[in-house]
Amino acid sequence: MSNDLGKLVLRLTLGILMLLHGIAKLSAGADGIVGMVASYGLPGVLGYLVYVGEVLAPLLLIVGLWTRPAALVVVINMVVAILLAHMGQLGQLGKSGGWALELQGFFLFTAVAVALLGGGGSAWAVGSTDPFARSNTAPWHYLWSLPMFKVPPVTAERLQLLLRAMPKAELHIHIEGSLEPELIFALAQRNGVSLPYASVEDLRHAYAFTNLQSFLDIYYAGASVLLHEQDFYDMARAYLARAAMDNVAHAEIFFDPQTHTARGVAMETVINGLHRACADARSELGISATLILCFLRHLSEASAFEALEQAQPLLDKIVGVGLDSSELGHPPEKFARVFARCRALGLHRVAHAGEEGPPAYIWSALDALKVERIDHGVQAMHDAALMQRLAQDRIPLTVCPLSNQKLCVFPDLKNHNLRQLLDAGLCATVNSDDPAYFGGYINENFTQVFAATAMTARHAYQLAFNSFEASFVSNADKRVWEHRLKETFERFVEHD
Numbered sequence: 047m048s049n050d051l052g053k054l055v056l057r058l059t060l061g062i063l064m065l066l067h068g069i070a071k072l073s074a075g076a077d078g079i080v081g082m083v084a085s086y087g088l089p090g091v092l093g094y095l096v097y098v099g100e101v102l103a104p105l106l107l108i109v110g111l112w113t114r115p116a117a118l119v120v121v122i123n124m125v126v127a128i129l130l131a132h133m134g135q136l137g138q139l140g141k142s143g144g145w146a147l148e149l150q151g152f153f154l155f156t157a158v159a160v161a162l163l164g165g166g167g168s169a170w171a172v173g174s175t176d177p178f179a180r181s182n183t184a185p186w187h188y189l190w191s192l193p194m195f196k197v198p199p200v201t202a203e204r205l206q207l208l209l210r211a212m213p214k215a216e217l218h219i220h221i222e223g224s225l226e227p228e229l230i231f232a233l234a235q236r237n238g239v240s241l242p243y244a245s246v247e248d249l250r251h252a253y254a255f256t257n258l259q260s261f262l263d264i265y266y267a268g269a270s271v272l273l274h275e276q277d278f279y280d281m282a283r284a285y286l287a288r289a290a291m292d293n294v295a296h297a298e299i300f301f302d303p304q305t306h307t308a309r310g311v312a313m314e315t316v317i318n319g320l321h322r323a324c325a326d327a328r329s330e331l332g333i334s335a336t337l338i339l340c341f342l343r344h345l346s347e348a349s350a351f352e353a354l355e356q357a358q359p360l361l362d363k364i365v366g367v368g369l370d371s372s373e374l375g376h377p378p379e380k381f382a383r384v385f386a387r388c389r390a391l392g393l394h395r396v397a398h399a400g401e402e403g404p405p406a407y408i409w410s411a412l413d414a415l416k417v418e419r420i421d422h423g424v425q426a427m428h429d430a431a432l433m434q435r436l437a438q439d440r441i442p443l444t445v446c447p448l449s450n451q452k453l454c455v456f457p458d459l460k461n462h463n464l465r466q467l468l469d470a471g472l473c474a475t476v477n478s479d480d481p482a483y484f485g486g487y488i489n490e491n492f493t494q495v496f497a498a499t500a501m502t503a504r505h506a507y508q509l510a511f512n513s514f515e516a517s518f519v520s521n522a523d524k525r526v527w528e529h530r531l532k533e534t535f536e537r538f539v540e541h542d
């Protein structure tokens with residue numbers, strides 16, 4: 047609240063004081079400025095742009111519409127004014143001992159501050175509620191989020207190949223959801239576990255889900271075959287081999303330890319098996335992979351704390367924590383204290399929110415859990431202020447199109463809102479969630495959602511770029527993969 051009030055004061059001060067200069071120029075005319083511009087050998091007519099910088103932009107600042115771009119215009123106006131009229135005073139002090147350009151300096155840097163901060167949510171800010179809400183996002187966020195080169199059009203057929211060939215990161219994959227029915231039966235036999243399904247076909251037949259819970263019931267039953275470190279290794283190694291075929295350069299893998307420790311499996315059995323698979327895949331397949339420990343939200347806060355305590359000696363083998371399982375009725379704030387502890391331990395934080403649950407769950411994942419990414423998040427579309435927050439803070443969404451289709455979040459893939467999320471400037475990514483259950487790995491998610499919603503090569507580039515940007519790897523690794531991405535697109539276009 048006081049933050050918003052501070053921004054409002056700053057915006058109104060800049061707008062009103064600058065507008066007074068504009069009004070003076072309206073009544074005296076812009077001839078002086080036109081002449082000054084012409085004296086530099088430039089078209090004098092450019093001098094009339096002063097009305098944009100000192101009348102139009104201040105009016106936008108006062109009403110709070112397109113606040114950040116308007117402030118940027120004032121910044122440009124002030125830089126031009128200093129270059130044209132005040133360069134001689136740049137290093138001088140005035141009569142009273144202050145900087146000779148303190149007035150210009152105040153205008154310039156106040157405008158820079160407003161451009162950085164935005165207008166502040168307020169009944170006075172049109173931009174906080176109207177369809178122009180996006181304009182409150184820093185303009186350079188849009189520049190930064192745009193592909194670094196112009197992506198030429200690619201035919202629909204070639205686009206499908208490009209989607210498969212482009213390097214990408216997978217940031218939302220539950221390793222237990224990569225257990226194919228064949229491996230479930232092989233592990234059941236190896237470990238003497240009996241399953242309530244007669245055959246692989248019988249199990250596959252049960253994969254007809256109506257919502258998240260109908261899937262989770264079968265998913266936890268499937269995970270019951272995992273007992274020994276080698277089982278966790280085999281599962282993760284199989285996923286990583288499959289992901290490498292889809293040109294996944296980096297995967298951040300979720301695992302649900304509480305579903306295993308509840309059956310008497312030790313935390314170290316789970317983590318050591320998964321970690322060894324990641325290490326081997328890196329040296330044998332060249333794929334990078336890290337682990338994210340997820341707390342089950344249908345269990346208690348105490349159970350989550352217990353899981354964290356068990357994982358404490360193994361924290362060097364995980365990069366972060368997440369929150370998954372049954373969303374409705376289990377709002378994120380239930381785990382605020384656990385996530386605060388994880389934050390203090392230096393762990394990255396993500397949470398499933400807005401898969402089936404309301405936008406309020408996304409707000410509380412951000413504010414109560416302080417997560418850095420939202421898993422799914424597709425329900426954000428119903429809340430304009432939330433969309434603005436996600437765009438402005440560039441909070442990535444790890445979207446899973448086939449999962450959303452199979453769990454009836456959207457009636458059909460053609461109704462999926464991935465394209466709208468991207469076009470609204472959000473840092474969306476494509477992922478597989480539980481590929482063994484939802485009909486496809488990451489490339490299937492890309493190709494099917496692109497075919498269903500007619501997205502373009504530019505969207506493809508943006509999604510792959512976002513996946514690296516949103517990952518928890520070093521900036522150096524991000525740049526290497528982004529460079530490879532650009533090379534792949536250039537190669538494709540050359541041969542188009």
Ligand SMILES: Nc1ncnc2[nH]cnc12
Nearest residue numbers: 220370371372398479480
């Ligand atoms: N889609 C999903 N949502 C919540 N929890 C999950 N665990 C595995 N898949 C999940």
Ligand SMILES: [Zn+2]
Nearest residue numbers: 220370421479
């Ligand atoms: Zn998930």
